[in-house]
Structures are given as structure tokens and as C-alpha cells.
Amino acid sequence: xxxxxxxxxxxxxxxxxxxxxxxxxxxxxxxxxxxxxxxxxxxxxxxxxxxxxxxxxxxxxxxxxxxxxxxxxxxxxxxxxxxxxxxxxxxxxxxxxxxxxxxxxxxxxxxxxxxxxxxxxxxxxxxxxxxxxxxxxxxxxxxxxxxxxxxxxxxxxxxxxxxxxxxxxxxxxxxxxxxxxxxxxxxxxxxxxxxxxxxxxxxxxxxxxxxxxxxxxxxxxxxxxxxxxxxxxxxxxxxxxxxxxxxxxxxxxxxxxxxxxxxxxxxxxxxxxxxxxxxxxxxxxxxxxxxxxxxxxxxxxxxxxxxxxxxxxxxxxxx
Amino acid sequence: xxxxxxxxxxxxxxxxxxxxxxxxxxxxxxxxxxxxxxxxxxxxxxxxxxxxxxxxxxxxxxxxxxxxxxxxxxxxxxxxxxxxxxxxxxxxxxxxxxxxxxxxxxxxxxxxxxxxxxxxxxxxxxxxxxxxxxxxxxxxxxxxxxxxxxxxxxxxxxxxxxxxxxxxxxxxxxxxxxxxxxxxxxxxxxxxxxxxxxxxxxxxxxxxxxxxxxxxxxxxxxxxxxxxxxxxxxxxxxxxxxxxxxxxxxxxxxxxxxxxxxxxxxxxxxxxxxxxxxxx
Numbered sequence: 001x002x003x004x005x006x007x008x009x010x011x012x013x014x015x016x017x018x019x020x021x022x023x024x025x026x027x028x029x030x031x032x033x034x035x036x037x038x039x040x041x042x043x044x045x046x047x048x049x050x051x052x053x054x055x056x057x058x059x060x061x062x063x064x065x066x067x068x069x070x071x072x073x074x075x076x077x078x079x080x081x082x083x084x085x086x087x088x089x090x091x092x093x094x095x096x097x098x099x100x101x102x103x104x105x106x107x108x109x110x111x112x113x114x115x116x117x118x119x120x121x122x123x124x125x126x127x128x129x130x131x132x133x134x135x136x137x138x139x140x141x142x143x144x145x146x147x148x149x150x151x152x153x154x155x156x157x158x159x160x161x162x163x164x165x166x167x168x169x170x171x172x173x174x175x176x177x178x179x180x181x182x183x184x185x186x187x188x189x190x191x192x193x194x195x196x197x198x199x200x201x202x203x204x205x206x207x208x209x210x211x212x213x214x215x216x217x218x219x220x221x222x223x224x225x226x227x228x229x230x231x232x233x234x235x236x237x238x239x240x241x242x243x244x245x246x247x248x249x250x251x252x253x254x255x256x257x258x259x260x261x262x263x264x265x266x267x268x269x270x271x272x273x274x275x276x277x278x279x280x281x282x283x284x285x286x287x288x289x290x291x292x293x294x295x296x297x298x299x300x301x302x303x304x305x306x307x308x309x310x311x312x313x314x315x316x317x318x319x
Numbered sequence: 320x321x322x323x324x325x326x327x328x329x330x331x332x333x334x335x336x337x338x339x340x341x342x343x344x345x346x347x348x349x350x351x352x353x354x355x356x357x358x359x360x361x362x363x364x365x366x367x368x369x370x371x372x373x374x375x376x377x378x379x380x381x382x383x384x385x386x387x388x389x390x391x392x393x394x395x396x397x398x399x400x401x402x403x404x405x406x407x408x409x410x411x412x413x414x415x416x417x418x419x420x421x422x423x424x425x426x427x428x429x430x431x432x433x434x435x436x437x438x439x440x441x442x443x444x445x446x447x448x449x450x451x452x453x454x455x456x457x458x459x460x461x462x463x464x465x466x467x468x469x470x471x472x473x474x475x476x477x478x479x480x481x482x483x484x485x486x487x488x489x490x491x492x493x494x495x496x497x498x499x500x501x502x503x504x505x506x507x508x509x510x511x512x513x514x515x516x517x518x519x520x521x522x523x524x525x526x527x528x529x530x531x532x533x534x535x536x537x538x539x540x541x542x543x544x545x546x547x548x549x550x551x552x553x554x555x556x557x558x559x560x561x562x563x564x565x566x567x568x569x570x571x572x573x574x575x576x577x578x579x580x581x582x583x584x585x586x587x588x589x590x591x592x593x594x595x596x597x598x599x
Binding site: 127212213214216217218219220221222223224225231232235236239309310311312 | 371373376396397400401402403404405408409411413416417418419420421422430431434435466468479482
């Protein structure tokens with residue numbers, strides 16, 4: 001397929017998904033019981049006062065008008081204003097987005113760093129105790145809920161060993177060393193939980209490579225099993241692994257939201273939790289929209305990364 | 320002393336210890352050409368993999384294989400890896416899948432060179448292109464820069480041939496190298512193989528199910544049936560005076576020039592019945 005056409009098609013899918021997601025997000029937040037006017041005025045407020053505030057905030061307009069107002073703003077980069085604090089949603093989102101992106105980015109990277117070598121060993125030594133140990137640990141790891149893993153990490157590394165801070169966050173620009181120290185435990189926890197899921201995919205992808213003719217060729221020219229897998233297996237495994245990674249992004253984001261509350265990180269997750277509790281709908285919608293955007297953008301990137309990894313997708317039959 | 324000496328080689332697989340190769344012995348002198356013929360499942364490829372030390376983990380091997388002064392079974396994986404691609408190399412049956420789909424053909428050939436000779440990238444490239452030309456590729460530069468999916472089956476098989484020959488090994492094992500190619504390409508690849516082997520003086524163990532193909536490359540031939548060697552000798556002897564009924568069948572199917580027009584083509588089963596092992 002032609003590259004230009006492929007990109008155009010991908011962008012089309014991207015926009016339609018985004019539109020669909022925005023409708024869904026809007027509909028669900030509208031369906032939430034309770035409203036921000038009630039929260040603002042307290043439980044003692046008269047129904048008349050609540051209705052008056054709703055009118056003031058524009059919450060009594062038909063939902064279609066509210067939706068168009070919201071989506072129109074987003075298209076121009078305006079996510080609206082928090083009914084509660086009066087701050088622009090964007091100004092609430094951006095500093096928190098940084099925290100979540102560090103967490104998710106490092107965790108994805110960390111999980112690959114753990115899962116690829118572990119999966120390779122599990123495949124290569126699948127008939128001996130080393131391989132079985134790796135596979136069994138991955139099974140156990142998958143069964144551990146992410147919040148429990150986080151608490152365990154805090155107890156061991158922060159409370160007992162006192163190596164690292166138990167919670168909180170310091171911006172990178174303020175103190176890089178402290179920033180790193182505060183991120184280590186949450187990133188490790190999230191990486192380990194994600195790696196447990198990934199190891200199975202990596203293992204089975206490498207087991208497939210072991211049965212490939214090109215692996216046998218690599219062995220016949222003198223590569224040892226480990227190096228044959230590195231030289232000729234890794235890239236072929238990467239092709240199927242990127243797909244899984246793309247699908248994992250949303251679960252990493254969900255994991256990040258949980259981890260943020262375990263480690264009291266001021267990320268998107270905690271923003272979302274508070275906003276939902278206070279029925280600050282524009283903040284909820286804005287945050288979720290951002291998360292959806294991130295997931296869709298990453299899956300689009302995954303699609304294009306095939307072109308980098310797999311020459312069969314890049315070039316036709318004739319060079 | 321011969322280059323390759325196989326004594327009483329027996330290979331069993333899995334829990335049921337299914338016998339794939341049963342007490343096979345043969346030897347091959349330096350520079351010699353030996354054909355190994357038999358149908359699929361007769362143990363030809365397993366014999367070849369045993370010589371390379373590449374049998375899968377569930378295989379159980381007994382007997383002895385001496386290759387260029389090394390006893391294969393006693394070598395560590397490290398030592399074996401140094402022999403493979405350098406002293407002994409293999410040309411596989413499946414040109415479509417035997418190359419890494421994500422790596423340019425030239426790099427895959429260069430890898431063999433650099434792995435053993437430690438050659439630098441620049442000179443390696445020149446030798447790779449020269450080798451690709453030697454195995455009969457008309458446009459070696461372009462082939463070197465192509466990915467496997469951009470090459471035809473015949474071109475890929477020549478690339479694999481170049482990989483097997485570039486370190487001037489003492490023994491080249493060819494496992495049905497032309498079976499997957501169409502007949503016209505088959506002939507040119509065999510011719511090229513013959514020339515290149517002559518030029519390098521390498522010995523060749525040539526595995527095939529096709530007696531006609533084997534006779535183009537080899538002077539000695541062994542016939543394998545159900546894991547055992549049932550007959551061996553020179554190609555001429557085998558053609559003129561086959562002893563085992565299975566060999567008689569092979570010869571008849573290979574000599575289609577002897578068939579009268581309109582007559583039914585002979586099949587191996589006319590001479591040998593696989594289930595009973597009886598001749599007719």
C-alpha cells in the first residue's frame with residue numbers, strides 16, 4: 001500500500017475515534033448523579049438557589065448545546081473552566097500531565113527492560129528450571145493487584161530499608177535528584193506489574209522464533225542460541241510485541257492512576273478522582289479526553305513503528 | 320583420514336524414544352561428494368543436523384561423529400559454534416524462510432564472514448558482493464542491498480549458498496537445496512553448486528529424495544530408508560545394478576527416458592511396498 005494513503009487512512013481513523021470518544025465521555029459524565037451547583041452551595045441550599053446557580057453556569061442548557069460548546073472549545077485548545085476553582089482546565093491539566101507522562105513513559109520502558117530479557121530466557125530455557133522459574137514468577141506477578149504491589153514496595157523500600165521516599169513528588173526543574181528519588185518506587189511497581197503481563201507474550205514470540213528456519217540458519221552459521229535470538233529474533237519479535245504494547249498503553253494508564261493515589265503523586269489520576277468526587281464535570285471531561293488522546297496517539301505511533309521495524313511493510317517486491 | 324566419519328549413529332526423539340536414525344555409519348573424504356537419498360521422514364535431515372550438533376533438545380544421540388578431527392558430541396556449545404559456518408556449513412531446503420526477513424541479504428552473508436574471520440565491514444562488503452557474483456547472481460550489488468522478500472526463490476537460494484560457502488568450509492551439507500525451486504532454476508543452481516564446490520575443494524554431503532538431482536552433483540551415493548542405510552555405492556553402480564528393491568524403484572523413477580510414450584510412469588511402490596517391506 002502507498003505510504004501517503006496509509007497515513008491518511010490512519011489519521012481518518014484517529015479523528016473518527018476521537019469524535020466518538022468525546023461523545024461517549026460527554027454522555028457518561030452527564031449521566032452522573034449529582035451536580036456541581038449542589039456541591040458548591042452545600043447540602044443546606046434551597047432548590048431555587050441551586051437552579052439559579054445551574055442557570056448561571058449554563059448547566060440548564062440542552063445537552064447538545066453544551067456538547068457543541070465543549071467540543072468547539074477543545075478544537076480551539078480551550079478545555080473550559082473548572083466550575084469549582086474557576087481555573088482554566090488546561091492550566092490544571094498540564095502540570096499534572098507531566099507527572100503522569102513521566103510515570104507512564106518510564107514504566108513502559110522499564111517493563112520492556114524487564115520483560116524482554118526475562119521472556120528470552122523463559123523461551124530459551126523453557127525445559128529447565130530457569131525458564132520455569134521465570135514463567136512462574138510472571139504468573140504470580142500477574143495475580144498481584146497494582147495497588148498491593150505499590151504498598152508492598154513502600155513497606156519494603158521506604159519503611160523498612162528507608163532507601164527511598166514513600167510518597168510525594170518534586171518537579172524535575174526544582175530538584176532533579178529528589179524528582180528521580182520520588183519516581184523510582186512508583187515506576188518500579190508499575191513496570192513490574194506490566195512486565196509480568198508482557199513476559200508471556202515475549203516468551204511465546206521467542207519460542208516461535210526458535211522454530212523458525214532463519215533461526216536454524218543463524219545457528220548453522222555459528223551463532224550461539226542467545227546471540228542468534230538477539231541478532232535475528234529481536235527484530236522479528238518486536239513486530240508482534242509493538243502490537244501488544246499498543247494495546248497495553250491503556251492498561252498502563254489505568255495502572256498509573258492507581259499508582260498515583262498509592263504514592264500521592266499529583267498526576268492526572270488524582271486530578272480525575274477529585275474532579276469526579278466534586279462533580280467538576282468539565283475537568284473530568286477534559287482529563288478523560290486527554291487520556292483518550294494519549295492512547296489514540298500512541299496506537300497511531302505503534303502503527304507507524306511497523307514501518308520502521310518490518311521492511312516487508314516498507315518496501316514492495318522490487319527494491 | 321577422512322574428513323567426516325560417522326559410526327553407528329542412532330538418534331531417538333521424545334519420551335517414546337522414536338527412532339529417527341538407526342545405526343548409520345559412513346565416511347566422507349576431504350573434497351569428496353556423497354549423496355544421501357531417501358524419502359521424507361527417512362532420517363536424512365536428522366543425520367545432517369546431528370553432524371552440525373543442531374539436534375533439538377528432546378533428541379537422544381548415540382554413536383560417534385568425527386568431523387575434521389573433532390568429536391562432535393564432546394564439544395561444548397561454544398566450540399561447536401566456532402565450527403559451524405567455518406569448518407562445516409549447511410544449505411537448507413527452504414529458501415523462502417531460511418533467511419531473516421528483517422535483514423538485508425548482503426548483511427546476512429557478511430555476518431558469516433565477520434562472525435568467524437572478524438572481517439571489517441568495508442572489505443567484508445567487497446567479499447560478499449564477489450561471493451554473490453560467484454554463486455551466479457547477475458546483479459550482486461542490488462541483491463546485497465535487498466531484503467529477502469524482494470528476491471525470487473532462486474536468488475534467495477543463491478544467497479544461502481553464498482552464506483554457506485563464503486568461509487571456504489571443508490564440508491558443505493546441502494539439504495534438498497533445490498527441491499523448492501522450479502526445474503529450470505534447479506538446474507542452474509545445481510550447476511553453480513558443482514562449480515563452486517570444485518573451485519573451493521570443499522567436500523559435500525548432498526541430501527535429496529531425487530536420484531537424478533544427486534547424480535548431477537555426487538559420485539558416491541547412499542540410500543536411506545526408515546532411518547537405516549540400505550544400500551551405498553557409486554552413482555554408476557547404483558544406476559546399473561540396484562540391489563535393494565527400494566533402490567530399484569528410485570532408479571526406475573529417475574530414468575524417465577526409459578519409459579515408452581503412453582506407458583504409465585513408474586512409482587517406487589511398483590518395486591517396494593513401504594508397509595510390509597516386501598519387494599514385488
